[in-house]
Amino acid sequence: MEAVTELDEASLRGQANVWKYMLGFADSMALKSAVELRIPDIIHSDGHAMTLSEIARSFDSASPCPDITCLSRIMRLLVRRNIFTAQPDGGDSGETLYGLTHSSRWLLHDSEFTLALMVLMETNPTLMEPWHYFSQCVKQGAPCAFEKAHGRDIWQFFTEKPEFNRLFNDSMTCTAKITMKAILTGYKGGFDNVATLVDVGGGTGSVVAEIVKLYPSIRGINFDLPHVVATAPVYHGVSNVGGDMFDDGSIPNTDAIFMMRIMHGWSDIDCVKILKNCRKAIPERSGKVIIVDIVLEPNGDGMFDDTGLVFDMVMIAHSSGGKERTESEWKKMLEQGGFPRYKIIKIPALSSIIEAYPV
Template structure:
């Protein structure tokens, strides 16, 4: 039988957990401020740990005297969260020196592999507002959270707000680079038999450009809505096609179709519609659809399993019926769209690869 002391300890732990989750947004905002001030880049550019005074000297500030005390308090929390290191200077000053960790290296703005644009996108007020509408969605039903917050869905909002559209595209492009590095390293032989590849919902084309760079024999086609394609740069070996993946016949024909972080934006009914249109654009016997998305493990203890559950809630916040899916949920929509066979390939990333084959596919 538990003692009164143990019960009191458990009760206090419960209270501490509620405070922790109640104020979890503070971690996000502290991280956001560090990225906006380019603190990871400042430390990295010097090649060694810096004092607060040294950091402040490099901050691009509108004020001649930035508030160093405010910075000290932000850094104290971020050190506690293992975003930065802190140790005492061995010299006479005794000042604290702040250095980078494996986490803050993912926040370097000028690094090829960075999550900084994604962090700035997700913590933008436009994307934070829908999170406040969850209970309304449950109690009142439609429209979805983003529409409740902004009066339109996210795609219309992007088309009407060029500044936010750029922030969104930059966020998607940075995650594309990270995921593509994992894919090109671990998806062995996946593109060997592909002569032409359509990236459906490919944004500004950075993903398919990476694939074509690694596999120059592939004819790359970047397919997205016209307003997205309008901002796409020129990539060698890649053509841009504007259209709507929900309209039959819009998706260009190719040997294979690639979709990274597209399906989770849509309901099962919409995903089946997209997949059916994809199926019509690839060869019946040799074609395949390569889906790169989260495969939920609700009780998993993998490195990214917890993040997957948070992303599922993000879909409530930002999409009109989107969701993250377990393997059984993926199997169900693939089968209904005419892809009875599939293979899941794990890669060192938040996302997994799902190779789906049409009804008559002979590939083993």
């Protein structure tokens, strides 16, 4: 590469870009601190914009002497990132009032639709450690980054650490609510003419229960590993069936199969196995599989296209062979699994819906 002899504007922008991404972790750490301090909740509860002193006085009793200067510096960055607003209070004090934005409203702990727990999970030091092993993954391959960091895969780790398992399940429940809202408003007619619906990998059944609530004529079946469905609450119109989606004939016969954010956690080979088992469980002519997952647009400029690529990095960090996929990758995998025809339906969410048909 030829040495740069003149720091022209393009070169300076290149340098600025490197600094930006080198220190990109600072954004997530500042965001994490705001969630841990419950700053969005404090401002929301007060009902109007607040000064730093007012915010600090609302911290829990374990913080008797908060550092206002440190807080102001964190808030200054988060204002720059449009997480909070800042404006003069209009009085003689010259203090700044901090308010909520559309972004910080997604960080309210007690909101029906919140990303607060997902922020805490993804920024947890234990879950961030695998990110330091990406170069080893490139050079050495398997095992995955999480195993390199912790000596076992993420599911084993969660089994041994109930507190992490709880955080993971709670954060997944929160994000599932957000996605389900988008599905139920944006997937018009998708569940019409479905008498029986099996949610493969449905966890404790809350997702299929939401669908049945809106479509009461559907008989919902929540299908997951026996120890998972054993803890599932009772939902009207939903029955729980224990089994393994990798076992031939284990998935109950049904009109349609629903899978939300399941396929991205598995390799192509594993996904083809799952799809073949789904294929056996649905009718030849009228059956379909409804997959809710990210469809990558590497050159796209959509609202969530950049986040989709970042989520693919999350899969390197936390899964064993999982990945986010482009449409061409989905097409190839679906065909191998016995689904030669499909269509992609955009919904107002990070994920899309992929309807796959056996004929």
